[in-house]
Amino acid sequence: MAAAPLLAVLPLLLLAAFLPSPTAAAHSSNYPKPFPPVAPLHLQALRHQHHQRARSSLDAKYIAAAANSTAAKPFTKHFFPQELDHFTFTPNSSMVFYQKYLVNDTFWRRPGGKQPAGPVFVYTGNEGDIEWFATNTGFMFDVAPKFGALLVFIEHRFYGESKPFGNDSYKSPETLGYLTSTQALADFAILITSLKQNLSAEAAPVVVFGGSYGGMLASWFRLKYPHVAIGALASSAPILQFDYITPWTSFYDAVSQDYKSESLNCFNVIKATWDVLVERGSNDTGLLELSKMFRACKTVKSVYSFQNWLWTAFTYTAMVDYPTPANFLENLPAYPVKEMCKIIDRFPASADIVDKAFTAASLYYNYTGSETCFQLEDEDDPHGLSGWQWQACTEMIMPMSISNQSMFPPSEFDYNDRSDDCFVTWGVRPRPHWITTEYGGYKIDKVLKRFGSNIIFSNGMRDPWSRGGVLKNISSNIIALVTEKGAHHLDFRSETKDDPEWVIEQRRQEVQIIQGWIDQYHQDMAEMSS
């Protein structure tokens, strides 16, 4: 049970930071700018709808194994002493904190045998407790036996149990300032190098894996630390969602396209809902009526809460539009976007469109039917995961606008608004061009055509994040694997008996390519230095 709320919070963390102009939304009733109507940035991370129901049992085998029972977890937990700041030698820099990592050596072909040691597969942790990522990356467990691989999952600094300043870690820029992607990558490099030494496995090749922000880290890690990792599998990694590389409207256009592809009526109903909602919610009577329609546990105070509740459902359902029943963000049936649109289309044309949208969105929040009411406005931070909001106020400036063509109310990303919000909330201003300066991104196909190797960028086009990903092969060994029907790092999920052929094939290709890297590595190592 303990892990369940995390499931809903995490990917939202990644997304929430890109909402246009959130602060103004919390304080203004001028519709339609800005949308969606959300709390100040620092609260966005906490936007988890606490459902008053008993969660159904988790369906994936490793998720099950990783639930509350310690004994059943398929990994052991360790802590590594890590220096606070790898890039300066100021007095603070050598402060040590303990970084959590998880290990599964069940399948590992250890060094010292007749065959070379099996590879080390490292998950480069993203913005949350690493146990959550480990339990949601069944793919690594599924393929480990074939490779004889050691599995290591490293928690990202400032998340989970890897908080350098304990409960004070999120207090101010004095502490949070050390939460950056570059420091995280150096953490990974140091930990992996040390771990291999301790295991006498210096010769074992390392492959890094990551999904979403973790996938960004995995691909950047291969590019910056080729001497540590021989390759990277970056799943649903929107490394091009920065600056002016990817059109700012592409994310919400992609969400909208998912719905439009199922039914034009579905798209039109959702698109028309926002204005109607605002009109009806303009006074207390309206809010009370809407609260009843939305089965709110408490009367809702702001019409933006309804909008946000719907926005969350439609957007995240697009991200996790998986071809099989899954419980990643919420318990959902296979192809949940199609199911939502079926719900809308089943209504008579004359029915209340807000009711249509509400009923569709309820699929996201209440597929199992166990909810008696919904908490639309209660938000807290039970897991201390708000670090992503800091990251979105410093390095991770991914501009997102909403176009007229989308099913959401149009809005423009305004960098100055973001910067001011960040300054008010965190006392920090972003460096909007830092990511592209440090990691590149512009003309990536030209830059990496003759530089670097051994990266797989996998994306599913149902996932709106795919639009900020690498979707075409860059070279013979920097590869894009794209599935038209795939969703947010679908390939990383545990295999199930219902998996369609195209995802089986995608995973098969990934295994084959990674095997090629490992074979090549051993072949190169066996050759005399030239």
Added chain:
Amino acid sequence: MAAAPLLAVLPLLLLAAFLPSPTAAAHSSNYPKPFPPVAPLHLQALRHQHHQRARSSLDAKYIAAAANSTAAKPFTKHFFPQELDHFTFTPNSSMVFYQKYLVNDTFWRRPGGKQPAGPVFVYTGNEGDIEWFATNTGFMFDVAPKFGALLVFIEHRFYGESKPFGNDSYKSPETLGYLTSTQALADFAILITSLKQNLSAEAAPVVVFGGSYGGMLASWFRLKYPHVAIGALASSAPILQFDYITPWTSFYDAVSQDYKSESLNCFNVIKATWDVLVERGSNDTGLLELSKMFRACKTVKSVYSFQNWLWTAFTYTAMVDYPTPANFLENLPAYPVKEMCKIIDRFPASADIVDKAFTAASLYYNYTGSETCFQLEDEDDPHGLSGWQWQACTEMIMPMSISNQSMFPPSEFDYNDRSDDCFVTWGVRPRPHWITTEYGGYKIDKVLKRFGSNIIFSNGMRDPWSRGGVLKNISSNIIALVTEKGAHHLDFRSETKDDPEWVIEQRRQEVQIIQGWIDQYHQDMAEMSS
């Protein structure tokens, strides 16, 4: 005149940090450990012998141009606002300092014409005032017209006029902590990106150049920032002089080999000198006599000063064993090691060996014959260049021992001694494995065989630093250019009428390879994105 002392201080900076156990030497009279007998680490940077003579006019054309007259300098001076810390967002991190850079646009084919804009050739500054490096890298000026290149020389943070905290910059780890190679590389990336934007030259390819530590930075820059620089020419860059990659004795073995290759007698005389010196200098009478023999301006107080004076002459003459007369460290004739050995060999076998060694070393300090006496013990820091000592106490741990086979007294590098010295002197302890973790180095031929491209590592084997360099081709486009008779970044010096064919050929190859990178770049850019 102003630039002259810099000439002698800089390369010494790079070397001095690697002397074994220097602190103990200053306080101990137990011969033979440790050698050479030098002041505490923080004084080593200042080890410049102030000669009491008028310097002869500088010989290279650009050095002449860069002398005191501002009007004659072949570059304009600029300052760029740079943030103090690129890898954190602590309150200090966004403090702005002004980084100096020099520009020569005489030869630049500007954007907007019929042909594509000429390339941007950037010198990645090392441990000193950038004007010194600009005036000693005549190669870039020599080849700029052929390429239509813009020349940019960027000063390394904490050197020259790029001190973030002004005169307080070297005060403590609170300020010096921001002097690291990673910050310097990020400075370069940010400055180059911004400069290209300001010049509307986004499409112009950038090639980075660097010699010695600057060469290390250039090669690392290409590896870490391939989206900013299309290639790097790293001259005499000892990127493998870390950890256990290169044998610790190789540097002094190489110095010794230079002398042995000229004459076994020369080698033997120098090798025998150290013990004799210590014996004679064991009392005040002996020190007085030695002071007279060494033509010391003031009576020398420690016998280690004589040893150090000789050590400096023999070691640095090996580094700058150029095939033409040059004034890089000191005014010297062509092939100065050969000349020194001729001096020794001309003595009758029965002559005083200390006198032999002194007379040979005088070639280094007094080739022009203008010195009336030598300052053997006065050291100061007129140019504020001691930053390298900090770097040698933090990141740049290049272990060096002296073997029995060398012509110097044997000694062993002791990491704990270094660490303790650093703690006493600077209040900081090194991270001895950081460089190899951040930049790699182990098995570099395997790691880069299928990763990265467009780097030239050039080395001359007379230069003892060559032993820590990349001496063999790694791939078809990570190339080693080695000359048997070359010395410390000889290829970067201005062409002269006396250049031997092999250095002309080396430079010709460098130009050809760089032209290939630029042609390839334009060809790739002209192709449609695939």
